[in-house]
Amino acid sequence: MCTSSPVPNANMSDQSQPSTDEPGVPPGPHQPSEFNFPVRTYGKQNRAFQTHWFRSFPWLHYLETNDSVLCHTCITADKQKKLINARNLERAFLVEGFCNWKKALETFRDHQKSTCYRLAVEHAESQRMYGDIGEKMNATLAEERKKNRMIFIKILENVKFLSQQGLALQGNESGNFWQLLKLRAADDPHLCDWMKKKRDKYTSHDIQNEIVRIMATDILRDIADSVSHAKFFSILADECTDASNKEQLTICLRWIDQALEPNEDFVGFCEISNIMANTIDNYTEDINMPNFEAHLLLFEEMPREEYTCFEDVYRAYRKVDSANKLLVSEVEILLKLVCPGNAVGERSFSTARHIKTWLRSSMNQCRFNNLAILTVHKERTDKIYLRSVAKQFT
Numbered sequence: 513m514c515t516s517s518p519v520p521n522a523n524m525s526d527q528s529q530p531s532t533d534e535p536g537v538p539p540g541p542h543q544p545s546e547f548n549f550p551v552r553t554y555g556k557q558n559r560a561f562q563t564h565w566f567r568s569f570p571w572l573h574y575l576e577t578n579d580s581v582l583c584h585t586c587i588t589a590d591k592q593k594k595l596i597n598a599r600n601l602e603r604a605f606l607v608e609g610f611c612n613w614k615k616a617l618e619t620f621r622d623h624q625k626s627t628c629y630r631l632a633v634e635h636a637e638s639q640r641m642y643g644d645i646g647e648k649m650n651a652t653l654a655e656e657r658k659k660n661r662m663i664f665i666k667i668l669e670n671v672k673f674l675s676q677q678g679l680a681l682q683g684n685e686s687g688n689f690w691q692l693l694k695l696r697a698a699d700d701p702h703l704c705d706w707m708k709k710k711r712d713k714y715t716s717h718d719i720q721n722e723i724v725r726i727m728a729t730d731i732l733r734d735i736a737d738s739v740s741h742a743k744f745f746s747i748l749a750d751e752c753t754d755a756s757n758k759e760q761l762t763i764c765l766r767w768i769d770q771a772l773e774p775n776e777d778f779v780g781f782c783e784i785s786n787i788m789a790n791t792i793d794n795y796t797e798d799i800n801m802p803n804f805e806a807h808l809l810l811f812e813e814m815p816r817e818e819y820t821c822f823e824d825v826y827r828a829y830r831k832v833d834s835a836n837k838l839l840v841s842e843v844e845i846l847l848k849l850v851c852p853g854n855a856v857g858e859r860s861f862s863t864a865r866h867i868k869t870w871l872r873s874s875m876n877q878c879r880f881n882n883l884a885i886l887t888v889h890k891e892r893t894d895k896i897y898l899r900s901v902a903k904q905f906t
Contacts, residue, residue: 537587537588537591538573538584540584541570541571541572541573541574541584542573542574542575542576543566543572543573543574544574544576545563545566547574547576549561549562549563549579550579552579552611552613554613554614557614559613559614559616560613561574561579561581561613561616562613562616565616565617565620568620569620569624571583571584571585571586571629572584572620573587575609578609578611579611580608580609580610580611581605581609581610581611582605582606582609582610583602583605583606583623583629583632585629585632585633585636586602586605586606586628586629586632587605587606588632588636589631589632589635589636590606590632592635594631594632594635595628595631595632597631598627598628598631599627599628600626600627600628601628602623602626602628605623605628606628659702661902662702663702663703663706664714664902665898665899665902666693666696666700666703667693667714667715667723668723668898668901668902669898670689670692670693670696671689671720671723671724671727672727672886672893672896672898673692674688674689674692675724675727675882675883675886675887675893676886676887676890676893676894677887678863678866678867678883678887680872681720682717682720689715689720690715693707693715694707721878721879721882722905723901723905724879724882724883724886725878725882726901726904726905727882727886727893727896727901728881728882728883728885728886730896730900730901731885731886731889731892731893731896732779732780732885734892735765735777735779735889735892738767738769738775738777739765739767739777741770742767742768742769743768744767744768745765745766745767745768746765746766746767747763747764747765747766748763748764748765748766748776749761749762749763749764750762750764750861751784752861752864754864754865754868754873754880755865755868755869755872755873756868756873756874758783759783759784759785760781760782760783760784760864761781761782761783761784762778762780762781762860762861762864763778763779763780763781763782764776764777764778764779764860765777765779777889778859778860778884778885778888778889779885780881780884780885781860781864781877781880781881781884783877859888860884860888863884863887863888864880864884866887867880867883867884867887868880
Protein backbone atom coordinates (compact mmCIF):
# COMPACT_ATOMS: atom_id res chain seq x y z
CA MET A 513 0.00 0.00 0.00
CA CYS A 514 1.05 3.61 -0.36
CA THR A 515 3.37 4.68 2.47
CA SER A 516 4.53 8.03 1.17
CA SER A 517 2.70 11.05 -0.18
CA PRO A 518 3.40 11.97 -3.79
CA VAL A 519 5.12 15.24 -4.64
CA PRO A 520 2.67 17.53 -6.48
CA ASN A 521 3.18 17.40 -10.21
CA ALA A 522 1.54 19.67 -12.75
CA ASN A 523 1.35 16.92 -15.35
CA MET A 524 -0.87 14.61 -13.31
CA SER A 525 -4.26 13.92 -14.92
CA ASP A 526 -7.43 15.04 -13.15
CA GLN A 527 -9.46 12.30 -14.83
CA SER A 528 -10.20 9.32 -12.63
CA GLN A 529 -9.12 5.85 -13.78
CA PRO A 530 -11.14 2.62 -13.51
CA SER A 531 -11.20 1.20 -10.00
CA THR A 532 -12.06 -2.20 -8.60
CA ASP A 533 -14.63 -0.56 -6.34
CA GLU A 534 -16.64 0.34 -9.46
CA PRO A 535 -19.11 -2.17 -11.00
CA GLY A 536 -17.02 -2.88 -14.11
CA VAL A 537 -13.45 -4.12 -14.51
CA PRO A 538 -11.48 -2.70 -17.47
CA PRO A 539 -10.89 -5.31 -20.20
CA GLY A 540 -7.14 -4.68 -20.08
CA PRO A 541 -4.62 -3.00 -17.72
CA HIS A 542 -4.15 0.76 -18.02
CA GLN A 543 -0.50 1.30 -18.97
CA PRO A 544 0.19 4.89 -20.14
CA SER A 545 3.43 5.27 -22.11
CA GLU A 546 3.70 9.07 -22.39
CA PHE A 547 2.52 9.99 -18.93
CA ASN A 548 4.77 12.09 -16.69
CA PHE A 549 4.76 9.96 -13.54
CA PRO A 550 4.91 11.87 -10.22
CA VAL A 551 8.03 11.71 -8.08
CA ARG A 552 7.88 10.44 -4.51
CA THR A 553 10.44 11.18 -1.83
CA TYR A 554 11.82 8.40 0.38
CA GLY A 555 14.27 9.99 2.87
CA LYS A 556 16.92 11.60 0.67
CA GLN A 557 15.92 9.59 -2.44
CA ASN A 558 13.35 10.44 -5.11
CA ARG A 559 11.54 7.62 -6.83
CA ALA A 560 8.88 7.44 -9.62
CA PHE A 561 7.13 4.70 -11.52
CA GLN A 562 9.14 3.38 -14.49
CA THR A 563 7.42 2.59 -17.79
CA HIS A 564 9.72 -0.38 -18.49
CA TRP A 565 8.07 -2.15 -15.54
CA PHE A 566 5.01 -2.62 -17.79
CA ARG A 567 7.10 -4.88 -20.04
CA SER A 568 8.52 -6.91 -17.16
CA PHE A 569 5.17 -7.17 -15.34
CA PRO A 570 2.36 -6.96 -17.92
CA TRP A 571 -0.32 -7.39 -15.24
CA LEU A 572 0.37 -3.93 -13.76
CA HIS A 573 -2.67 -1.62 -13.87
CA TYR A 574 -1.70 2.03 -13.24
CA LEU A 575 -4.08 4.45 -11.49
CA GLU A 576 -3.32 8.06 -12.37
CA THR A 577 -5.59 9.41 -9.63
CA ASN A 578 -3.31 8.35 -6.76
CA ASP A 579 -0.10 7.26 -8.53
CA SER A 580 -0.42 3.58 -7.63
CA VAL A 581 -0.75 0.19 -9.32
CA LEU A 582 -3.06 -2.80 -9.03
CA CYS A 583 -2.81 -6.34 -10.40
CA HIS A 584 -5.24 -6.50 -13.30
CA THR A 585 -5.17 -10.31 -13.34
CA CYS A 586 -6.14 -10.48 -9.67
CA ILE A 587 -8.87 -7.85 -9.75
CA THR A 588 -10.46 -9.58 -12.76
CA ALA A 589 -10.49 -12.95 -11.00
CA ASP A 590 -11.70 -11.38 -7.74
CA LYS A 591 -14.58 -9.67 -9.54
CA GLN A 592 -15.68 -13.10 -10.82
CA LYS A 593 -15.46 -14.59 -7.29
CA LYS A 594 -12.57 -16.89 -8.22
CA LEU A 595 -10.25 -15.98 -5.33
CA ILE A 596 -12.49 -17.16 -2.50
CA ASN A 597 -10.11 -20.03 -1.66
CA ALA A 598 -6.97 -17.90 -1.89
CA ARG A 599 -5.03 -17.30 1.32
CA ASN A 600 -3.45 -13.98 2.25
CA LEU A 601 -5.16 -11.76 -0.31
CA GLU A 602 -2.88 -8.83 -1.04
CA ARG A 603 -5.15 -5.82 -0.65
CA ALA A 604 -2.41 -3.53 -1.98
CA PHE A 605 -2.81 -5.12 -5.42
CA LEU A 606 -6.60 -5.68 -5.16
CA VAL A 607 -8.10 -2.57 -3.55
CA GLU A 608 -5.75 0.00 -2.03
CA GLY A 609 -3.06 0.25 -4.68
CA PHE A 610 0.72 -0.20 -4.32
CA CYS A 611 2.96 2.87 -4.62
CA ASN A 612 6.21 2.13 -2.69
CA TRP A 613 8.48 2.58 -5.73
CA LYS A 614 11.60 2.09 -3.60
CA LYS A 615 10.68 -1.59 -3.14
CA ALA A 616 8.73 -1.96 -6.36
CA LEU A 617 10.71 -4.73 -8.14
CA GLU A 618 11.04 -6.85 -5.03
CA THR A 619 7.33 -6.54 -4.22
CA PHE A 620 6.25 -7.24 -7.81
CA ARG A 621 8.28 -10.46 -7.90
CA ASP A 622 6.91 -11.57 -4.55
CA HIS A 623 3.36 -10.94 -5.78
CA GLN A 624 3.93 -13.17 -8.82
CA LYS A 625 4.84 -16.01 -6.42
CA SER A 626 1.78 -15.51 -4.21
CA THR A 627 -1.15 -17.98 -4.06
CA CYS A 628 -3.53 -15.19 -4.98
CA TYR A 629 -1.72 -14.42 -8.23
CA ARG A 630 -1.30 -18.10 -9.19
CA LEU A 631 -5.03 -18.77 -8.76
CA ALA A 632 -5.86 -15.69 -10.82
CA VAL A 633 -3.51 -16.78 -13.63
CA GLU A 634 -4.93 -20.32 -13.64
CA HIS A 635 -8.44 -18.91 -13.93
CA ALA A 636 -7.42 -16.58 -16.78
CA GLU A 637 -5.75 -19.43 -18.72
CA SER A 638 -8.74 -21.72 -18.18
CA GLN A 639 -11.11 -18.97 -19.31
CA ARG A 640 -9.08 -18.29 -22.43
CA MET A 641 -8.64 -21.94 -23.38
CA TYR A 642 -12.18 -23.17 -22.77
CA GLY A 643 -13.71 -19.95 -23.99
CA ASP A 644 -12.01 -20.32 -27.36
CA ILE A 645 -12.98 -23.99 -27.63
CA GLY A 646 -16.59 -23.15 -26.86
CA GLU A 647 -16.69 -20.43 -29.51
CA LYS A 648 -15.13 -22.74 -32.09
CA MET A 649 -17.57 -25.52 -31.27
CA ASN A 650 -20.52 -23.14 -31.56
CA ALA A 651 -19.26 -21.77 -34.87
CA THR A 652 -18.68 -25.29 -36.23
CA LEU A 653 -22.10 -26.45 -35.05
CA ALA A 654 -23.81 -23.43 -36.61
CA GLU A 655 -22.04 -24.05 -39.93
CA GLU A 656 -22.96 -27.74 -39.83
CA ARG A 657 -26.60 -26.91 -39.15
CA LYS A 658 -26.64 -24.48 -42.05
CA LYS A 659 -25.26 -27.12 -44.45
CA ASN A 660 -27.68 -29.78 -43.19
CA ARG A 661 -30.62 -27.38 -43.58
CA MET A 662 -29.64 -26.60 -47.18
CA ILE A 663 -29.31 -30.31 -48.00
CA PHE A 664 -32.67 -31.11 -46.40
CA ILE A 665 -34.29 -28.37 -48.51
CA LYS A 666 -32.89 -30.08 -51.62
CA ILE A 667 -34.34 -33.40 -50.46
CA LEU A 668 -37.71 -31.66 -50.03
CA GLU A 669 -37.39 -30.21 -53.54
CA ASN A 670 -36.79 -33.71 -54.94
CA VAL A 671 -39.81 -35.16 -53.14
CA LYS A 672 -41.94 -32.22 -54.27
CA PHE A 673 -40.89 -32.54 -57.92
CA LEU A 674 -41.40 -36.30 -58.17
CA SER A 675 -44.73 -36.15 -56.34
CA GLN A 676 -45.97 -33.29 -58.50
CA GLN A 677 -45.13 -35.23 -61.67
CA GLY A 678 -46.60 -38.48 -60.36
CA LEU A 679 -43.26 -40.28 -60.56
CA ALA A 680 -42.12 -43.08 -58.26
CA LEU A 681 -39.99 -42.05 -55.28
CA GLN A 682 -38.90 -45.44 -53.98
CA GLY A 683 -36.44 -47.91 -55.43
CA ASN A 684 -32.74 -48.71 -55.18
CA GLU A 685 -29.96 -46.41 -56.35
CA SER A 686 -31.29 -46.69 -59.90
CA GLY A 687 -34.64 -45.19 -58.85
CA ASN A 688 -35.86 -41.69 -59.66
CA PHE A 689 -35.22 -40.22 -56.21
CA TRP A 690 -31.59 -41.32 -55.93
CA GLN A 691 -30.78 -40.54 -59.54
CA LEU A 692 -32.13 -37.02 -59.12
CA LEU A 693 -30.05 -36.59 -55.96
CA LYS A 694 -26.93 -37.78 -57.80
CA LEU A 695 -27.61 -35.33 -60.59
CA ARG A 696 -27.85 -32.43 -58.12
CA ALA A 697 -24.80 -33.66 -56.19
CA ALA A 698 -22.61 -33.31 -59.29
CA ASP A 699 -22.07 -29.60 -58.52
CA ASP A 700 -22.61 -29.75 -54.76
CA PRO A 701 -19.82 -31.45 -52.73
CA HIS A 702 -21.81 -31.15 -49.50
CA LEU A 703 -24.70 -33.13 -50.97
CA CYS A 704 -22.23 -35.65 -52.38
CA ASP A 705 -20.74 -36.20 -48.90
CA TRP A 706 -24.23 -36.44 -47.43
CA MET A 707 -25.18 -39.27 -49.78
CA LYS A 708 -22.12 -41.25 -48.66
CA LYS A 709 -23.36 -41.33 -45.06
CA LYS A 710 -24.50 -44.64 -43.64
CA ARG A 711 -27.37 -43.20 -41.61
CA ASP A 712 -29.40 -40.05 -40.90
CA LYS A 713 -29.73 -39.16 -44.58
CA TYR A 714 -33.47 -38.40 -44.43
CA THR A 715 -34.14 -40.49 -47.53
CA SER A 716 -35.99 -43.46 -46.03
CA HIS A 717 -39.49 -44.58 -46.96
CA ASP A 718 -40.96 -43.30 -43.67
CA ILE A 719 -39.29 -39.89 -44.07
CA GLN A 720 -40.65 -39.55 -47.60
CA ASN A 721 -44.15 -40.45 -46.39
CA GLU A 722 -43.98 -37.81 -43.67
CA ILE A 723 -42.77 -35.13 -46.10
CA VAL A 724 -45.51 -35.98 -48.61
CA ARG A 725 -48.11 -35.93 -45.81
CA ILE A 726 -47.05 -32.45 -44.65
CA MET A 727 -47.15 -31.07 -48.20
CA ALA A 728 -50.56 -32.60 -48.94
CA THR A 729 -51.92 -31.29 -45.63
CA ASP A 730 -50.77 -27.78 -46.53
CA ILE A 731 -52.71 -28.00 -49.81
CA LEU A 732 -55.84 -29.25 -48.02
CA ARG A 733 -55.56 -26.36 -45.56
CA ASP A 734 -55.43 -23.95 -48.50
CA ILE A 735 -58.54 -25.55 -50.04
CA ALA A 736 -60.34 -25.53 -46.70
CA ASP A 737 -59.56 -21.85 -46.27
CA SER A 738 -61.03 -21.06 -49.69
CA VAL A 739 -64.17 -23.14 -49.11
CA SER A 740 -64.67 -21.65 -45.63
CA HIS A 741 -65.10 -18.21 -47.21
CA ALA A 742 -67.65 -19.54 -49.72
CA LYS A 743 -71.33 -19.24 -48.89
CA PHE A 744 -72.29 -22.41 -50.77
CA PHE A 745 -70.46 -25.64 -51.53
CA SER A 746 -71.31 -29.22 -52.47
CA ILE A 747 -69.53 -32.56 -52.24
CA LEU A 748 -69.04 -34.57 -55.45
CA ALA A 749 -68.14 -38.25 -55.40
CA ASP A 750 -67.36 -40.78 -58.10
CA GLU A 751 -65.83 -44.24 -58.22
CA CYS A 752 -63.07 -46.02 -60.07
CA THR A 753 -60.95 -49.17 -59.70
CA ASP A 754 -57.19 -48.80 -59.25
CA ALA A 755 -54.39 -51.08 -60.49
CA SER A 756 -54.65 -53.28 -57.40
CA ASN A 757 -58.37 -53.92 -58.04
CA LYS A 758 -59.45 -51.76 -55.10
CA GLU A 759 -62.50 -49.54 -55.37
CA GLN A 760 -61.54 -45.88 -54.90
CA LEU A 761 -64.10 -43.18 -54.21
CA THR A 762 -62.84 -39.78 -55.34
CA ILE A 763 -64.05 -36.84 -53.26
CA CYS A 764 -64.25 -33.34 -54.75
CA LEU A 765 -65.61 -30.05 -53.44
CA ARG A 766 -67.52 -27.68 -55.68
CA TRP A 767 -67.89 -24.22 -54.24
CA ILE A 768 -68.99 -20.74 -55.32
CA ASP A 769 -66.56 -17.86 -54.82
CA GLN A 770 -67.38 -14.19 -54.14
CA ALA A 771 -67.76 -13.54 -57.87
CA LEU A 772 -70.34 -16.38 -58.09
CA GLU A 773 -67.90 -18.44 -60.16
CA PRO A 774 -67.91 -22.21 -59.59
CA ASN A 775 -64.68 -23.92 -58.49
CA GLU A 776 -63.84 -27.61 -58.17
CA ASP A 777 -61.10 -29.06 -55.98
CA PHE A 778 -60.06 -32.67 -55.52
CA VAL A 779 -59.52 -33.50 -51.84
CA GLY A 780 -58.64 -37.18 -51.86
CA PHE A 781 -59.47 -40.82 -52.46
CA CYS A 782 -61.32 -43.13 -50.10
CA GLU A 783 -61.06 -46.89 -50.39
CA ILE A 784 -64.51 -48.47 -50.31
CA SER A 785 -65.66 -52.07 -50.06
CA ASN A 786 -68.41 -51.80 -52.70
CA ILE A 787 -69.95 -49.33 -55.10
CA MET A 788 -73.49 -49.35 -53.69
CA ALA A 789 -74.90 -45.89 -52.96
CA ASN A 790 -76.26 -45.78 -49.41
CA THR A 791 -77.00 -42.18 -48.62
CA ILE A 792 -76.74 -38.76 -50.25
CA ASP A 793 -76.38 -35.68 -48.06
CA ASN A 794 -79.32 -33.34 -48.09
CA TYR A 795 -77.70 -30.20 -49.56
CA THR A 796 -81.03 -28.35 -49.59
CA GLU A 797 -80.33 -27.26 -46.01
CA ASP A 798 -77.92 -24.68 -47.44
CA ILE A 799 -80.54 -23.18 -49.76
CA ASN A 800 -83.33 -20.82 -48.77
CA MET A 801 -86.19 -23.21 -49.55
CA PRO A 802 -89.10 -20.69 -49.64
CA ASN A 803 -87.17 -18.48 -52.03
CA PHE A 804 -86.02 -21.50 -54.04
CA GLU A 805 -89.58 -22.73 -54.60
CA ALA A 806 -90.70 -19.28 -55.73
CA HIS A 807 -87.71 -18.86 -58.02
CA LEU A 808 -88.24 -22.32 -59.48
CA LEU A 809 -91.84 -21.50 -60.40
CA LEU A 810 -90.70 -18.24 -61.96
CA PHE A 811 -87.91 -20.01 -63.83
CA GLU A 812 -90.39 -22.50 -65.33
CA GLU A 813 -92.19 -19.60 -67.02
CA MET A 814 -89.08 -18.04 -68.55
CA PRO A 815 -87.74 -20.34 -71.31
CA ARG A 816 -91.11 -21.85 -72.24
CA GLU A 817 -89.47 -25.20 -72.94
CA GLU A 818 -89.94 -28.76 -71.81
CA TYR A 819 -87.35 -30.27 -69.48
CA THR A 820 -86.60 -33.95 -69.83
CA CYS A 821 -83.22 -34.03 -68.05
CA PHE A 822 -80.84 -31.90 -66.04
CA GLU A 823 -78.95 -30.80 -69.16
CA ASP A 824 -82.18 -29.32 -70.56
CA VAL A 825 -82.59 -27.23 -67.43
CA TYR A 826 -79.00 -26.06 -67.61
CA ARG A 827 -79.28 -25.06 -71.31
CA ALA A 828 -82.52 -23.24 -70.59
CA TYR A 829 -80.96 -21.30 -67.77
CA ARG A 830 -78.13 -20.14 -70.03
CA LYS A 831 -80.70 -18.53 -72.35
CA VAL A 832 -82.05 -16.31 -69.56
CA ASP A 833 -80.76 -12.72 -69.74
CA SER A 834 -78.69 -11.23 -66.92
CA ALA A 835 -81.50 -9.10 -65.51
CA ASN A 836 -83.85 -12.07 -65.15
CA LYS A 837 -81.10 -14.26 -63.68
CA LEU A 838 -81.15 -12.03 -60.61
CA LEU A 839 -84.78 -13.06 -60.10
CA VAL A 840 -83.86 -16.74 -59.89
CA SER A 841 -80.64 -16.55 -57.88
CA GLU A 842 -81.46 -19.67 -55.82
CA VAL A 843 -81.83 -21.70 -59.01
CA GLU A 844 -78.50 -20.36 -60.23
CA ILE A 845 -76.81 -21.49 -57.01
CA LEU A 846 -78.25 -24.99 -57.33
CA LEU A 847 -77.23 -25.29 -60.98
CA LYS A 848 -73.69 -24.28 -60.15
CA LEU A 849 -73.41 -26.66 -57.22
CA VAL A 850 -74.93 -29.63 -59.05
CA CYS A 851 -72.93 -29.44 -62.24
CA PRO A 852 -73.63 -31.52 -65.37
CA GLY A 853 -70.19 -33.18 -65.19
CA ASN A 854 -67.33 -33.76 -62.77
CA ALA A 855 -64.19 -32.88 -64.73
CA VAL A 856 -61.96 -32.78 -61.67
CA GLY A 857 -63.16 -36.22 -60.62
CA GLU A 858 -62.38 -37.61 -64.08
CA ARG A 859 -58.89 -36.09 -63.96
CA SER A 860 -58.34 -37.66 -60.56
CA PHE A 861 -59.07 -41.08 -62.11
CA SER A 862 -56.33 -40.48 -64.66
CA THR A 863 -54.00 -39.46 -61.85
CA ALA A 864 -54.85 -42.62 -59.91
CA ARG A 865 -53.90 -44.80 -62.89
CA HIS A 866 -50.70 -42.82 -63.34
CA ILE A 867 -49.63 -43.06 -59.70
CA LYS A 868 -50.74 -46.59 -58.84
CA THR A 869 -49.50 -48.80 -61.66
CA TRP A 870 -48.98 -52.56 -61.82
CA LEU A 871 -45.43 -52.00 -60.63
CA ARG A 872 -46.58 -49.82 -57.71
CA SER A 873 -49.74 -51.67 -56.70
CA SER A 874 -48.61 -52.31 -53.08
CA MET A 875 -48.68 -48.59 -52.16
CA ASN A 876 -50.62 -47.94 -48.95
CA GLN A 877 -53.74 -45.80 -49.03
CA CYS A 878 -52.32 -42.84 -47.11
CA ARG A 879 -49.29 -42.47 -49.40
CA PHE A 880 -51.48 -42.95 -52.48
CA ASN A 881 -53.93 -40.28 -51.32
CA ASN A 882 -51.24 -37.70 -50.48
CA LEU A 883 -49.37 -38.25 -53.76
CA ALA A 884 -52.65 -37.84 -55.67
CA ILE A 885 -53.31 -34.48 -53.99
CA LEU A 886 -49.82 -33.20 -54.89
CA THR A 887 -50.15 -34.44 -58.49
CA VAL A 888 -53.66 -33.08 -59.14
CA HIS A 889 -52.99 -29.67 -57.56
CA LYS A 890 -49.81 -28.83 -59.46
CA GLU A 891 -50.22 -25.06 -59.12
CA ARG A 892 -50.79 -25.29 -55.39
CA THR A 893 -47.82 -27.66 -55.08
CA ASP A 894 -45.64 -25.07 -56.80
CA LYS A 895 -46.56 -22.54 -54.10
CA ILE A 896 -45.59 -24.78 -51.16
CA TYR A 897 -43.02 -22.99 -48.99
CA LEU A 898 -40.39 -25.64 -48.31
CA ARG A 899 -38.86 -23.92 -45.30
CA SER A 900 -42.26 -24.11 -43.64
CA VAL A 901 -42.38 -27.84 -44.48
CA ALA A 902 -38.93 -28.28 -42.94
CA LYS A 903 -40.05 -26.46 -39.81
CA GLN A 904 -43.14 -28.68 -39.48
CA PHE A 905 -41.02 -31.79 -40.04
CA THR A 906 -38.67 -30.93 -37.20
